[in-house]
Amino acid sequence: MQGKGLRGLSIATAATLVTAFALVFFYAPLDADQGFVQKIFYLHVPMAIVALCGFIFGGICAIGFLRTRDRKWDLRSYVAIHLSLILGVGVLITGSIWARASWGHWWVWDEPTLVSFLIIFLLYACYQPLRFSIEDPDKQARYAAVFAILAGAFVPLNFLAVRLAQPLAHPRVLGASGNLPSSMEFVFLVSLAGMVLLFITLWRYEMAAKQTRMRLKSLRQRLLSS
């Protein structure tokens, strides 16, 4: 009963992702400057957007936890941040590959978005060490929620500060979708939708698994105590 609707969602996700990749490789035009490697943009940027939204969603769920004290909200926040961290690794790797291909270095400090993302990633990398070095489950949820709120608010502030630190804005190849050709923009939007669906599906699976495990534990305890 936990996994209600998960099958349909999984099918929709798989279909959207397959469509997105088909469009990326067979429909989207080759970039005039960068050529084939620019196609990593359709993976890297949606992943970054979804990861950042996941971090902020984790913060919002944490507010929900502190207001209601319902463990479900804590679980939501934890799963969202956990998944976003995994996506974050992907963002840093794909960003690095893209930087290598288009600027010749594995890491460029004058790309403010990537640098901000690294700082945010380093901050969120402390979430799990913090969480799991507190034993009391109630306290663990509370402290993790406070951290998630602080870090969620830190995300936009950090972007602002790092952005301002660039003497002149780096020529944004394909940063803002405003200057994309419409065919590229369409493919980008499909990829973004696929990534959002992927996140939601994984999040729902993880939530269902965690809730089932918790239920199993409580049932077993009841069985043992009776």
Place this chain on the structure above:
Amino acid sequence: MRAVSALVRKDLLLELRTKETVPAMALFALVAYVLFHFALHRNALEGDLAAGVLWVTILLAAVLGINRLFVAEREQGGFDGFLLAPVDRTAMLAAKVTALLCFLVVLELIAVPAFFLLLLGPSAGPAFPELILILVLADIGLAVVGTLAAGLAVQTRARDLIGPLITLPLLVPVVLAAARATSPLFSAPAGGVEAKWLAVLGLYDLVFVLLAYAVFDFLLED
């Protein structure tokens, strides 16, 4: 208000008697200058490099103080005593931020002149009012974020590790803005401070003061 002043007095008295934190912070800053001198192989610094060395040193010295901020409370049951007292829990936040701010000011009274003496290039004559403004704005950010991070870390098993790990990424914008604001002051033809960095520091302080006020209570429930 009385609770805050009592708590601040307690912290300052404790520091005056034990002299555990602030001397260690100041000593750390001096050692860091010596290390920077040898590691960078420079006798005098200016511009970006000078600002960076100063701010990284202040940040790391502040982390030492942040790590010890709640140690007495945890070891000697101060949290329980405070929670039993009929006062607002925000008093603890205000008191700890004030105490940390005092520690930082004392640290900077030693570390900044020592920096001028030991490392700053002879040509660079900094403008003091601007420097003090930057220091004050950055100190507020350091104190608020440091208090929050210390409050988060103090209940964990690996608190000496978790504290700095949370604090350092959170303080990247402060160091960034403070160092960029300071660097024209340390350049040979001294320039003016860019207002946007002061604005970033001010915004950072404002956001985290409000956030701290909103969430700190949840760290003190047991």
